[in-house]
Amino acid sequence: MANLTVSGHFVRAALCGAERQQLETPALLRRAGISPELLRAPGARVNSAQFSRLMQVIWQEMQDEFMGMGPRRCKPGxxxxxxxxxxxxxxxxxxxxxxxxxxxxxxxxxxxxxxxxxxxxxxxxxxxxxxxxxxxxxxxxxxxxxxxxxxxxxxxxxxxxxxxxxxxxxxxxxxxxxxxxxxxxxxxxxxxxxxxxxxxxxxxxxxxxxxKRFLKTSPADLLARPDEGNSYTGKIRGLIGRDFSRPVPDFEWIASKLHVSPQTLRRRLKQENTSFQEIKDLLRRDLAIYHLGKEDRAINDIALLVGFTEPSTFHRAFKKWTGMTPGAWREGETQEGD
Structure with a gap:
C-alpha cells in the first residue's frame, strides 16, 4: 500500500526551532531520509514514514518535545x-x-x-x-x-x-x-x-x-499519518483502492456502497472541504510519489499505474502537483539514497 504524503511546508515548519538554535538542519533531514534539495521544490512532499522519522530525529537532537518552539523546554519522556x-x-x-x-x-x-x-x-x-x-x-x-x-x-x-x-x-x-x-x-x-x-x-x-507499543512511534506517528477515521474522504479512498490501471469506480457506485444518495455524498464531501475529483487526484499523486521512490519501475509504467494513458499527461500533472517533473523527483530521491 502506498504511503500517504505530508506537505513539504510541515517539514520546513517542524525545523523552525532547530534553525533558531543554529542546528545543522540539512543533516537532520538526511538522518530522516529526506533530501534537502528535493525539499526546495514548491510542491515538495515526503512520505509519512520520513516525516515520522524526522520528528523523532528532532526530539532526540534537541532533547525537547516542543522542538524549540514552546514557552519552555519539554524534556523527553x-x-x-x-x-x-x-x-x-x-x-x-x-x-x-x-x-x-x-x-x-x-x-x-x-x-x-x-x-x-x-x-x-x-x-x-x-x-x-x-x-x-x-x-x-x-x-x-x-x-x-x-x-x-x-x-x-x-x-x-x-x-x-x-x-x-x-x-x-x-x-x-x-x-x-x-x-x-x-x-x-x-x-x-x-x-x-x-x-x-x-x-x-x-x-x-x-x-x-x-x-507500550503505541509509544514506540508516537506522537511522531500521530502527526505523520492523516487521520481520516470515519470521514467520507477516508471511506472513499478505501473504496477506490490503489490500482488506477483499472477503471476508477464512478461516483454513483461509491454513493451506493456508502448507502447515501449522490446528492448527500456531495454535501458531505463539501462539509469535509473536498470533492470526489480531488480525492482521486491526491490518491494518484501519493501513489506516484510512492512508486518514484522505489526505483523498480520505469516512469512510463508508473504513469499507467496511476491512471494516465499518456506519459506526457502524467508529467504535466505531476509537475502541477509538486513543482517538479517525475524524473527530477526521482533523481533527488536517488541522490539522497546514495
Missing amino acids: TFATMCSLLIGCSTLESVLLRAYQFSNLFENPVCMRHERRGEQIALVLEVDGPTHDPLLFFRESILVIWHRLCSWLIGQAITLEQACFDYPYPLHGDEYRHIFHCPLTFEADRTELIFSARFLSAPVIRDRPEM
Whole structure:
C-alpha cells in the first residue's frame, strides 16, 4: 500500500526551532531520509514514514518535545509519562481532566482544556508564555496529537464538527482541509476543536501493553499519518483502492456502497472541504510519489499505474502537483539514497 504524503511546508515548519538554535538542519533531514534539495521544490512532499522519522530525529537532537518552539523546554519522556497516567482512566472525560492536571504541574503550561457547550465539547488550546512558532507548527501539532490520541484511546474516530484558530488564514491553509475534515474558522477568539459531547462518556479501551507499543512511534506517528477515521474522504479512498490501471469506480457506485444518495455524498464531501475529483487526484499523486521512490519501475509504467494513458499527461500533472517533473523527483530521491 502506498504511503500517504505530508506537505513539504510541515517539514520546513517542524525545523523552525532547530534553525533558531543554529542546528545543522540539512543533516537532520538526511538522518530522516529526506533530501534537502528535493525539499526546495514548491510542491515538495515526503512520505509519512520520513516525516515520522524526522520528528523523532528532532526530539532526540534537541532533547525537547516542543522542538524549540514552546514557552519552555519539554524534556523527553514527558508525553510518555502523561500517557502512562491516562491509561488508567475509565472514560474520555477523565482522560481530559487528568491530562489538564498533569500539564499544569509545569511552569508555563501548554494545555488542552475542555468545556461543555450544550451538546458540544470545545477542546481549547491554552499556552502560557511566549512561543517561537512563526509557521504555526507548534499549535497545529498539539491539536492534531490530542485529537488522534483521544480517538486512539477510545478506539473510535472523534468526528470534528468545527476547528477554530485565533490567527488569520495562513499561506498553507489549504492543507488544513486534509488535516481536520470539518468546517474551519480563522481569526476566532480561541484555538479549539469542537465535537459532540457524547464522546466524553466513551470508555478508554486500551491497556498498558497496547500503550507500550503505541509509544514506540508516537506522537511522531500521530502527526505523520492523516487521520481520516470515519470521514467520507477516508471511506472513499478505501473504496477506490490503489490500482488506477483499472477503471476508477464512478461516483454513483461509491454513493451506493456508502448507502447515501449522490446528492448527500456531495454535501458531505463539501462539509469535509473536498470533492470526489480531488480525492482521486491526491490518491494518484501519493501513489506516484510512492512508486518514484522505489526505483523498480520505469516512469512510463508508473504513469499507467496511476491512471494516465499518456506519459506526457502524467508529467504535466505531476509537475502541477509538486513543482517538479517525475524524473527530477526521482533523481533527488536517488541522490539522497546514495
